[in-house]
Amino acid sequence: MNTYVQTKDVFVVFYTSTRDNNVKVTASKAITDGISPDGGLYIPESIPVLSADEIKALCDVDYKERAKKVLGLYLTDFTKEELDYCVEGAYKDGKFASEFVAPVVNLHDNVNILELFKGPTCAFKDMALQILPYLLTVSAKKNLKDKEIVILVATSGDTGKAALEGFKDVEGTKLLVFYPNDGVSPMQKLQMTTQEGANVGVCAVYGNFDDCQTGVKNIFTNKEILDRFEKNNLVFSSANSINWGRLAPQIVYYVSAYCDMVNSGEVKFGDKINVVVPTGNFGNILAAYFAKEMGLPINKLICASNANNVLTDFIETGVYDRNRSFFTTVSPSMDILISSNLERLLYILCGRNDETINDWFGKLKSEGKYTVSDDVKALIGDMFFAGCCDDTATAETINETYNKYNYLADTHTSVAINVCDAYIEKTGDKTPVVVASTASPFKFSKAVLSAVEGAADYDDEFATVDALEKISSLKAPEQLSALKGKEVRFTQVTAKEDMAEVVFNMLGI
Numbered sequence: 001m002n003t004y005v006q007t008k009d010v011f012v013v014f015y016t017s018t019r020d021n022n023v024k025v026t027a028s029k030a031i032t033d034g035i036s037p038d039g040g041l042y043i044p045e046s047i048p049v050l051s052a053d054e055i056k057a058l059c060d061v062d063y064k065e066r067a068k069k070v071l072g073l074y075l076t077d078f079t080k081e082e083l084d085y086c087v088e089g090a091y092k093d094g095k096f097a098s099e100f101v102a103p104v105v106n107l108h109d110n111v112n113i114l115e116l117f118k119g120p121t122c123a124f125k126d127m128a129l130q131i132l133p134y135l136l137t138v139s140a141k142k143n144l145k146d147k148e149i150v151i152l153v154a155t156s157g158d159t160g161k162a163a164l165e166g167f168k169d170v171e172g173t174k175l176l177v178f179y180p181n182d183g184v185s186p187m188q189k190l191q192m193t194t195q196e197g198a199n200v201g202v203c204a205v206y207g208n209f210d211d212c213q214t215g216v217k218n219i220f221t222n223k224e225i226l227d228r229f230e231k232n233n234l235v236f237s238s239a240n241s242i243n244w245g246r247l248a249p250q251i252v253y254y255v256s257a258y259c260d261m262v263n264s265g266e267v268k269f270g271d272k273i274n275v276v277v278p279t280g281n282f283g284n285i286l287a288a289y290f291a292k293e294m295g296l297p298i299n300k301l302i303c304a305s306n307a308n309n310v311l312t313d314f315i316e317t318g319v320y321d322r323n324r325s326f327f328t329t330v331s332p333s334m335d336i337l338i339s340s341n342l343e344r345l346l347y348i349l350c351g352r353n354d355e356t357i358n359d360w361f362g363k364l365k366s367e368g369k370y371t372v373s374d375d376v377k378a379l380i381g382d383m384f385f386a387g388c389c390d391d392t393a394t395a396e397t398i399n400e401t402y403n404k405y406n407y408l409a410d411t412h413t414s415v416a417i418n419v420c421d422a423y424i425e426k427t428g429d430k431t432p433v434v435v436a437s438t439a440s441p442f443k444f445s446k447a448v449l450s451a452v453e454g455a456a457d458y459d460d461e462f463a464t465v466d467a468l469e470k471i472s473s474l475k476a477p478e479q480l481s482a483l484k485g486k487e488v489r490f491t492q493v494t495a496k497e498d499m500a501e502v503v504f505n506m507l508g509i
C-alpha cells in the first residue's frame, strides 16, 4: 500500500474500466497497467472540478505549478513529493523551447494558436511523453515488485519518437516502437531510426497505423504472451494515449492556455473560448473535453480531420463506420480510422453504461461499425463541431496562413485552421478561439515547402529543410537539423502477423 493519507478535504479519484464498471483501481495502477485487462480503457470514476477561484489563481503561476494543480486532482495516490518530482523533471527549464512550455500566439483577430511543439521531438506528444516515464516509474514502484516494464508503442510517427526520447535509458523500462513502413514522413522516420538508448528498439510494419495499433493491442491481451512475460519477470504497459498517464498531462495545457489568454487580455476572465484540435486517436480533443468538464470556460470543441474523416461523419450522423478507404495524407499523424479514445467519451455520455460500450465496441470489432443512441448523438452535437479537409485544402491553408498572417503552420495544424475557418464561416460564432498546433512545420518540410512555394523538388530531406528555412527566415529546430548524417540504428521491417516475434527477439525471451 502507498502512504497517501486521505483527509476530509482531499478528493480521492479511483479509476474504472469503460468495459467493466466493477473495476476500481488507483491512478497509479491505471497508469502501470496502461489498459484494463478486460480490454477497456481506464477512466476516472468522477471528473474533478476546478473552481473559478482556482483557475484564477493558476493565472498567476507558471506551467509547472499549473501542472501540479491539475494532475494532483487526478493522480490522488501520488504524494505531493512524488508529483513535484514528476512535474519538475518533465518540464524543467530548458527542455521546452519556450518559457511558457506551451505558448499561445495570436494568429489574427481572436484566433490564437496554442503551440504544443516546443519539446524535444517538435510534436505535441512531448507534452505528455516527457512526463509519462516519471509517472510510470513512480506508479510501478507502488504496484510492481522489481518487475521490468515493457512498453510497446504503435505510432503514426510522432508518438514513437516522443516515447523513445522520454524513455531512453530510463531504468527498469524497455521500449519497442512499431510504425507503418510507408506511413510516416522522412523526418519522422529518421528521428526514430537514429534513436539512441540501450533500452529501446524500433521496427517498421508492412501495414498502416491501425495495423500497428491492433497488433500491439493483440499482444497486450494475449494470454499466452502474458504468461511468457510473467515467467520472465516482465510486465507490459502502454505509452499510447490509451494510457491515462498520457491523457491527464494533456488536460494541463488547455487550462494553461486559458490562463495565458486571460493574462494577455485575449479573453476576459470567465468568458468562454472555443478549442480546435487536429484529431487522430481522439486523445488531444478528449483532454480538452475533460478540461471543459472540470469547469474551464470552453464553449465548442471543434474536431478537425483530414481525408480520413471517420470522426467528421460520426459526429454528424452518430454512425461510426470504419469500412472505408484509408488515405495516406500529408498529415500522417491523423491517418487513423479507429480513434481509440472516443471510447472514453462515449462511456461518459451514455451514462457510464459498460454494457452499451461492450455492445458498440464489439460491433466495431466484428462489423467495423456501430451506431450510438439518439441521446448520445444529441449530447455530442451540443458540445462538438466536426469538419475535415483534404490535402489540397491543407496546402491552400498553409499558403494562406503564411502569406496573410506570416505564420508557418505544419500540415496537421493547417487542417485545424481550415476547419476553424469553416466553423466561423458557417456559424458566425465570435467566441475567441484557440487552435492546437501539434507539430513544427520542419517535421513536414516537403509538404509545407511545396504549399508555400508551389513545388519542393529536392531528393534530400535536409535540402528541403534548408530551402524552407531560407524562404521563411525561420530556423529549423536544432534537434531536427542534428539528424543530418546521423547513423541509422534500426532497419527492420516486419509483417503485421509477426509483431509478437519481434517483441520476443528484442527482449531475448
Ligand SMILES: *Cc1c(COP(=O)(O)O)cnc(C)c1O
Residues within 6 Å of the ligand: 123, 124, 125, 158, 159, 241, 278, 279, 280, 281, 282, 283, 284, 285, 333, 334, 412, 438, 439
Ligand atoms: C498525434 C498527433 C495528432 C493527433 O492527436 P490525437 O491525440 O491522436 O488526436 C495530431 N497532430 C500531430 C502532429 C500528432 O502528432
